[in-house]
Amino acid sequence: MITLDRSKKLKILVVDDEPDNLDLLYRTFRRDFQVLKAESGLNALEVLASEGEVAVIISDQRMPEMKGTEFLSRTVPQFPDTVRIILTGFTDIEDLVEAINAGQVYKYITKPWDPGELKAVVQRAAETYDLLKQRTEELRRAQGQINILSVLVEVTQAATSLESSLAPIAKAFTETFAANTCILQLIADNSLTGTQGVYSDHGVMANWLSQDPLTSQAIATGATQIALNVAKEPALESSSIYQETGIKAHLVTPITYRGKVLGVLSLQWLQPVILREDELKLIQLSGELVAIALASSSLQ
Known part of the structure; x- marks a missing residue:
């Protein structure tokens, strides 16, 4: 029943093995969001383990050790409400289609990206996350009412x-x-x-x-x-x-x-x-x- 503090900036995580791109992503979103950074999929998993759920993850696809789609798929079980965006600078349609169909990726953006387009996509993604959380909270409240009513009826009778x-x-x-x-x-x-x-x-x-x-x-x-x-x-x-x-x-x-x-x-x-x-x-x-x-x- 405890809700998000809407007065605080939502957290997003940007992941890219190229320092220049990582800094550019940080600068693009720092005014509107609390931005966390990671230079690899493994490092990003460590950040999530430390910081907890974020609203949006923006990840590069081609990274050493772990592809972006593989990294994003590993975040789904623990953070199902997080919205995931993949950045790709090459044509790897098979991986992207599989990730999108599996619900692991909300949208993909091709490199070099247009800052205005990317900001608009991320804003929509954040709104989608907010809506998901609100609906989840509404379901929990409804279930909570049912639980309390059930307990009260049972207690009163038994x-x-x-x-x-x-x-x-x-x-x-x-x-x-x-x-x-x-x-x-x-x-x-x-x-x-x-x-x-x-x-x-x-x-x-x-x-x-x-x-x-x-x-x-x-x-x-x-x-x-x-x-x-x-x-x-x-x-x-x-x-x-x-x-x-x-x-x-x-x-x-x-x-x-x-x-x-x-x-x-x-x-x-x-x-x-x-x-x-x-x-x-x-x-x-x-x-x-x-x-x-x-x-x-x-x-x-």
Whole structure:
């Protein structure tokens, strides 16, 4: 559920064994993109292993040790959404057609290339990448809604007690929103109780919400509290709790039913995150569904 920061330049990787061409590609795109460089296919694989996914790869075809099409084909399994462009200065139609048909190459450009044409192609490729990522995120959100609804229905019908329903719900939220930890803790008389469900993907199951200023604000105001980059929140960054836990992003939303706060839902990340407005709404809507499920369980 964590999305790309659209305010940052997309990363592209340019690969060419000729230093002059590599520098020219870098200069062509550095204003619009964060440009990574590699002088061979092997070096490019190392760059990807270090830097992670890029939006677009522009690779020369004829390089020593590894052809451009071979290099690009090796990037497909790990980075299926990356858009790949091949630069070729000779006629090697068989290799290019095979790569294009296999979905490994988006477009090929012949050398010497026209800078304006290449920039237009790369811009379209970046837009294609952005669209792919948005559609992937939409599918994940839809699947996330289904997962949470399924868990809530199952928990409501099968849980032997209210307490036993909390940990499965916390796990569903952790997985759906790509968090590292989720805590679902009940409230009585506007105070945290000992009834809770905790799920963590890294083995840390400690509950520190009673010492957390965001949780206190969420309970007091009845509104979601968000710190998606603790380092930019002086009051939180200096907090011993955040320093000890290593939490870099935290969201706390009240679980409210008919005006009564039943609990709080805490989503915690070990890295700063970005949530779009629709993703935040999904978390809040899911919280409302949890409130209904908890109210139903308490009436059984």
